[in-house]
Every structure is written in structure tokens, then in C-alpha cells.
Amino acid sequence: MNIFQEIQRRGLVNNASSGLAELLAKNDSVAFYAGFDPTAPSLHIGNLVPLMAMRLLQKAGHKPYILLGGATGLVGDPSGKNQERPLLSEEVVQANLLGLRTQLEKFLAFEGTHAAVIVNNAEWFARMGYLEFLREAGKYMNVAYMISKDIVKRRLESGISYAEFSYQLMQAYDFWYLYTHYNVQIQLGGSDQWGNITAGIEFIHKKCGKEVQGFTVPLLTRADGAKFGKSEGDNIWLDPAQTSPYRFYQYLLNTADEDVEKLLRVFCEEPLEKLEEIMHEHRQAPHLRHAQRYLAASLTRFVHGEEALQRAILASETLFRKGSEENLHRLRATELAELFETLPHATAPLSLLDEASTVVDLMAAFPAFFPSKSEVRRLIQAGGLTVNRRPVTDGNLRPDRSWLLHNRFLLVQKGKKQYFVLRFE
Template sequence: MNFVEDLRWRGLIQDIMPGTEEELSKGMVSGYIGFDPTAESLHVGSLSQIFTLVRFQQAGHKPLALVGGATGMIGDPTGKSQERNLLSEEELAKNLKGIQKQLEQFLDFDCGANSAEIVNNYDWFKNYSFLDFIRDAGKHITVNYMMAKDSVKKRLESEVGMSFTEFTYQLIQGFDFYHLWKERNVKLQMGGSDQWGNIVTGTEFIRRKAQGQAFALTSPLIKKADGTKFGKTEGGNIWLDPKRTSPYQFYQFWLNATDEDVKNYIKIFTFMTKEEVDALIAEHDQAPHLRVLQKSLAEDITRRVHGEQALQTALKTTDFLFGNGSLEFLNALSDEEVIGVFEGIAQFKVDRSAIDSGVDVVSLLAEKTQIFPSKGEAKKMIQGGGVSINREKVGGPDVIVSTANLVNNKFIVAQKGKKNYFLIIAE
């Protein structure tokens, strides 16, 4: 399959401008996708676009990732019910640096003619005066044309309206396409379906200003089968930055996908062939309770985003929390990584001196921490065999917990019942 056929099979084409597929069949084409620097990290929702660039490069074309240093100062109004807060230059610079680092881990920047590039539209806007811009760009796109865009109409019909700053966004994005078309022979812009209007403004600007031809392709916005937003949990966004979302949480996000969703995700978020995907789906359908698709997806994408070592930690954490795995894997982790492993699990800090001198387990669980509301309840559950320390059942209420019980000389993992875990941190 060629690039477009592959995207079509994966369900990744929403709109495509006539002539795009023919243009791509002629030889290497340069194409780009823009990334909005609203945070220091991209999240899983950005992966479909990142992987589209990777697929584009694998098909022999030249990918450019545009980080919006200039457009980030304005904020894209598309899909937003109200205007975003403007970022400071310091925040923007920090965000751009973080995003660029993430993009570099996926694309190939040293493979000859179709090596990837990262460009920043601030580079061509920083010395461009407002008067020059409205003379060079503003006169080629009419207000009528801009007002007809859905992103503009919806905001104008709302109570909050739209500022002139946001209104200019599509013109600036259109000029980006023109600049890359003129200076780097970029003929294709890709993006999410919500960007179709902005992208087409670029192709129209190229046609009107330079009588040139450019092309557009968008993919559907990813949604869950139940209609809820993809890429969010009760805890918020699932980020690519392991400091914001631990590899374990990242792995669990994909592992917990529904059967209906995972059949789409396995196509969108992996580079498996149609034959490989069809075989996995068939295997999954024979025994859905084994969650073959979810496990294959979670392992593949966690390895791709965070690396093999982080995947193994995520697997061992999962085995520990939901199976019969041991705590030994924690010994190879830093304190920060251990805390990350148990992110989302209740954590209690205790005075290190209490552990050094030895403390009875009942006092530890009911007084030093609030794992149990009272000593009586702690004793009762211990006597019933329902309490474990570091995966070993507590033999009785008189057991002493000391430095010998510390994992990494700092942590104790307490378990109440089968599924309730708590991390005790000695400081």
C-alpha cells in the first residue's frame, strides 16, 4: 500500500484535496504538520499526527514538523469556546524546547534526501512588520472567505465572540504554508480534521498570491466509542513526558481500552501491517478475556514512546499490583522512579527515626499513617490474614517494622486486602 492507501485502511483520512494522491505518486513530496506549543509536552492525542509524519517519511517523502513559536503566541481558536490565555515568551520557549525534543525521538533526521526537519514559524515572523504582513498577506484572503470558516462562525455566534487576535490565526497559518511552499517546496499540509479550514486557507493563499498549487489531507479526530474524549482520564491528560505521566500509567491507559476502541487504536497507534492486525483481531475475538489486543497495543506503544526499560518496569509494576510479581524490580529504580511507579496510589510519609528504632505494625498502619482508622481495625484485619508488608503477610499485631523492611532504604509497600496498596515513605 502507498501512503494514502495505508492511511485510508487505518481510518486516518477525513478529507483529502483532489490531486493529492496523484501528486504523491510522482515522487518524493515535502509535507508538514503543525504542533501547538500550549504545554511543555505533547499528549497521546498528538501521537496520531506524529505517526502520520513517520508513515509519510517511511513512504519515501520528506516530513517537516512545524512548532508554532509565532502562532503559539496567539492560540488556535479552532474547537475552543473561549479565547486561550496568552503565553509569555519564557513559557513559550520552554514549551517549544520540550516539544522539539519529543518530536526528535520519532522522526529520522539523518536518512538522506527525505530526512526530517523541525521548523519554527517564529523564525520567519519575528522580523515581519504588521504593515508588511497585512500588505503581503491580508489583501489576498477576503474577510468573507475567513468568516465562512466553521471555527470563526461558531465563535461569532457565541456569547464570548472572537478577538481580532484569534481572527488572524487562519491567515497566519495560511502564510506559514505559503512560506514553506515558496522557500522549501512544501506541497502538502496535513493535520486533524478540525484544521481543514486553516489548511485550505493556505492552499488558497498560495493559489491567489503566487498562482501555485498545494495540497491538503486531514485525519478524523479520535474519539472513544462511547463518545467521550480520547486521551483523558479522571486524572487528566495522558502526556508523553514520563514526569507528567509515568510509563506505568501510560501502559495502563492503553491496556484499559475497550474491545471496541482497541480495534481502532491498534491500527492508528502502531505500525503493524494489515495482516498482523487482522491476525491479532482474530486471536482476540476467540478469547476476548485474554485481552490480546490491549496487551499488544500497550506494549508496542509504551516501548516506542518510553523505551524497552520503561516498558519492562511498567510490566513488572502491573504484575506486582495485579498479579504475584515481586518487589525486586524496584531496587534498580531511583527514588523518583519508585514514586512514579506508585503514582495514583495513596502515599504516606513517616519519620525515618521511627522506622530506624522499630515500630509495631499496628502503630505504623493506624497512627504513623492513616491506612487504618483505628488500631482495633488494623489488629482485626492483621489477625484475619488480610494485611501484607512488601508482599509478605503480616503474621500478627506484634510484628516490628524496621529498616530491614525498607525497599531502596526508603519505601514500604503496604497492602490491605487484595487490591488496596499504599506506599509508605520514610524521610
């Protein structure tokens, strides 16, 4: 099986230019690239999809370039947006750039014969004047062609600024720049990048008369219709400060049976036969979630490391498998401290506990977890509030220090899956 078939069979190819398979088949080492715009301080789990494709290509001997959009990030890509986006300030872009760079460095090999290289398109755009851009880039693109792109067409009614309209030309120029300076012959990106990628192919064809290739990875969706990687409207970030490794692990562990095979193929680099075995075992006893556990462990380890994974597993086991009230009281102080670090938590003075006249008041003192007293009361009425594993049935109960585990901790549970640890001191 060649590399193109491999990435195809893993479900990593959504759209590909016609000469891609041949280019990869006939060359031992081709340089390729994907761009990442610094629109957020962290990558999210969805960004991992093109990165997985890049890893596979690199392992097969091809050379990856990562393009950071220090310049394009200042303009804003209209792809996949139905509204003009607000301009990001240079400071924000700079800060984001730094965050992305450190994250990206974890995911590809930067040493060896096919070492990955990071470039920033600010390098060439910053020193280029407007006239030069018009003459060197603008002259080779036809407006009719640019307007006919889906992304642009869709936006013509609702409005698209000249800046965002120009984005595809900038990206096309990037591709050309990497092609002429580093012999980069393939561009890949998310499925919304197809228009920009083909613009680059067209551009290079016109300017150099050469043929280059491109492909897109699919946008992963879930069986329930939601975008993969979104939870309650928020992205699952790779930055542990924004999405804790525990939450990251839990998100993947909760993957629906219908989706898990697809995700295994995308995110786990084991041979496909091995993944087939995992699925086979999973189907024998789906309730054990063998496949989900494998996926969650593999990806959490990949992104956050072995230690963070073990913490996430330990917390998950403690809470969901051995989560009886007795077991909770058997936990040692160090184990509780560990849970505190792993789960969403808050610290408050003991006086808060002493002065709270009801459970409702105490909970409402933590607005990050409980936005209002009404909400707490509602939750209690529905039987959904649990403190230290014991359901709270009366919201007017007065809490006291005897509730604390190891004189410090309170494990609060909202529904079945949402845990918070409160620490009093």
C-alpha cells in the same frame, strides 16, 4: 497499495483535499508538514496521531517538515476552543518550544535522503512588520471567507479577539512560506485544523495560482464517549515526568475491546495483515487481552524505550498477575525499590510511622494520595484500602514498623488499580 490508501486504511484520514491522492500517487517524494504550537511543555498521546501519519509518509519516501509555532503559539489558535484563551508569555512559549523539539526528534528520521526538518515560524514572523503582514498576507484573504469558517462562526456570538481571528491567516501564511521556500505541498493536522488548512490552500491559490493539498487525522474517541488520551480529565503526556511509563502502559492496557483494533491500526506500524492476525488471536480469548498487550507494549516502547517498557510490564505483572500477599512478601528489596520508582511514591521519615496513632492518620499524611481523613475512612468502610495486599478493615488500627516490607516499604492500594509506594527512612 499506495501510501494514500495505506494511511486511509489505517484510519488516519478524516478529511482530505480532492487532489491529495493524485499528488501522492504521481510523485515519489513530496514535502509535507504539520504544525505544533508550544502551548504545553509536552506532547500528549493525541499528538502522536498526526506523527504516525507523518512517519508512514516519510517511510514511503516523502519529506517531513515539522513547524513549531514559536510565533503562532504567542497568539493562540481558536480552533476547538469555545473561549478565548489566555495569552502565554514569551518565556513559557520558549520553554515549551524546547520541550517539544526534543520530543519530536524521537519520532521521525532526521537523517537520510528524506530527513525530517524542524522549522519555527518565529523565524519569519519575528522579522516581519505589521504593514508587511497586511500587504503580503492580509491582502489575499477575504474577511467573508474567514468569518465563514466554523471555528470563527461559532465564536462570533461568545466573542473572539482580533488576535485569535487572525490565527488562520498566520497559519495560511506559514503554509505559503513553506511552499515557496521548501516546496512543501501538503499540510496535515488534527481534525480541528481543517479550517486552517483549507485557509492555507486557498491563500496559496490566490497568491500563487498554485494548488496544494491537505488532510486531517481524526480525533480518536473511546467507546465510552471520552476523548482518547484523557484520564481523569488529565492528558496522557509523553513526558515521563508528567505521565509515568507505567501509567502510560496501564492506560493502553485498559483499552476497551471495541477500541483496540482502531488503535492498533493507528499506532502500530506492522503491516495490516499482521494486525489482523493479532486481532484474530485476541478474539479467540479476549480475556487474555492479547491485542491490548500488544498495543500497550508497542506504543510504550516507541515513546519511552525498551527499558522503561520492561519496568512497566514487570510492575504490572507483579501487581496484577502475581499480586498475592505471599508473593509480595517474597519480593526482594531491589524489586521493591524498582516498584517504588515505577509507581507513584512518597518518602517520609520513620518518625511519621512511629507517631501515627491510626492507619487513617498515616494515610492522611500523604495528601497527594489521600486528600482527607474522611476520604480514607470512607474508603476503609467500602473495603477499598489495602496495605501490603491486606485489606484494612479497621481504620483505628495502629501501624508500626512490623508492617514494613524490608524495613522500609509500604504498598498502599486504593481500590483495585491505584497503587502507591511509601518509603520510610
